[in-house]
Amino acid sequence: MKRFRNALIFFVSLVVFWQILYWVRNAPVLLPSPFTVAQYLWSAIWDGTLATATWITTKRLLIGYGIGCVIGLPLGLMTARSKFLGDTVGLLALGLQTLPSVCWVPLALLWFGQTEGAMLFVVVMGTLWSVLIAVDNGVRSLPPIFVRAAHTMGSTGAHTLLKVVLPASLPFVVSGMKQGWAFAWRSLMAAEIYVTILTGYGLGHLLHFGRELNAMEQVIGVMLVIISIGLLADKILFSPWENFMHRRWGTSRA
Amino acid sequence: MSIRNELENTLPAKLVVEDVSKSFAGRGRRVQALDKVKLEVGEGEFVCLVGPSGCGKSTLLNLIAGLDQSDSGRVLADGNPVVAPGRDRMVMFQEHALFPWLDVTGNVLFGLKLKPGLTRKDRREVARYYLKLVGLEHFMDSNIHELSGGMKQRVALARALAPNPRVLLMDEPFASLDAMTREQFYVDMQKIWAARRKTIILVTHNVREAVCLGDRVLLFSAHPGRIREEFKVTLPRPREFNSLELAALAGDITRALKRHTAEEAAA
């Protein structure tokens, strides 16, 4: 409760500060008041634009992120355990991971055109490589004693992989998935701002239109929504894992 | 002599180590951890290995466990060559090797879940039984990082005992226990061993512990690792750790150990 109160006080003072700034600067086009932004958000919620855009964006994100993880996790396990795959796919992943995921946007557009496919592609590329690298790293840095102990208890093959290797590298896997999430989120926003996709307007598009229309309250409002989604995703997707690791490993809470 | 052997070793050897050698690639040179080690352990026998640090005791246990392969020679369990680890030969490692992603009970259950023919309830019961045996029934839901070193060691012991293996390979299992708990363990280990007729190989630096528990105490020597000398312990069981006879025999063995060390240093 105390933490909640601290957070509340902090954010209320931020808004107050913003309001003061608004009064001092008195440039409503560049810096709308919190009230104007709230008004925009209110109307956007009621006419459904916000809900639709949020839905479209999160759908792209979740599907793309899901695909990235589903491919990246097993691939990372495999590159860590097979020398051949490590020297080939692992190296490729290492290279591609250094590429800022925004750089996939032009390629995606040329390959897929202005379609959902392009959006998904960008998100998958943002997720896949960092998840793969993190899992690979995690498995490689595993103390061999865990697997040896499991073997003596009769665990082999897939059982060892699922019940020992994967949980043992959980701290790495989670941090990799978190990084993958951050990359996916960023690259999707870049793609949405940069490209008009005819199959649906996401939050990035709202931001883009806000700028075109010089509607600063829309720009700021949508930014706030984007921030909230990021925070919420962090809490929903990763906090449970981090709490679990805190409990079991005694690592510090994020 | 041969008649005595006939009478004493009625059962075929449970574990046979035949001229096993093992070396490791060290910095620039090879370390000969084991050199033509021969060892036979009968069914239900309790053998203790004692020797200086780095003489290859853990290496030998790993080979018997099937975790590593020897360079030459072979290891037989029940007459079959050991090529991989098996549930019938449970290992208690020198490092506790507990799984941090499971709680205490989860760790003990890990091996039990791989054992066919047990219901969920059975497994819980067995885990509880062994955790109680090691005095940790109040820590069943604790996380591993919340335990002290000695408590971790005790969980590892419970984990090794729980699936009821025929052979137990124990690497300094009592090293980080306090004296009181340890002496209780000597009593419990003898009980478990007598009741279940397990074949046990136990590595220790504590000669008295070896005499208290073992049917035989084998002295290892280092560089290269070999079995130098063997002592049969015929004291009646259950043995009392603080008894005089035990202390006397332990004294003899310790003197032999010192003599070996001196000879090695001279050589």
Ligand SMILES: Nc1ncnc2c1ncn2[C@@H]1O[C@H](COP(=O)(O)OP(=O)(O)OP(=O)(O)O)[C@@H](O)[C@H]1O
């Ligand atoms: N994986 C390894 N790689 C390289 N050298 C090793 C390895 N394992 C053991 N050795 C070497 O083999 C020798 C025997 O090691 P081992 O662990 O069997 O000793 P130990 O008798 O168990 O010693 P301690 O009583 O200290 O546990 C040592 O000289 C050690 O340096």
Ligand SMILES: [Mg+2]
């Ligand atoms: Mg050792």
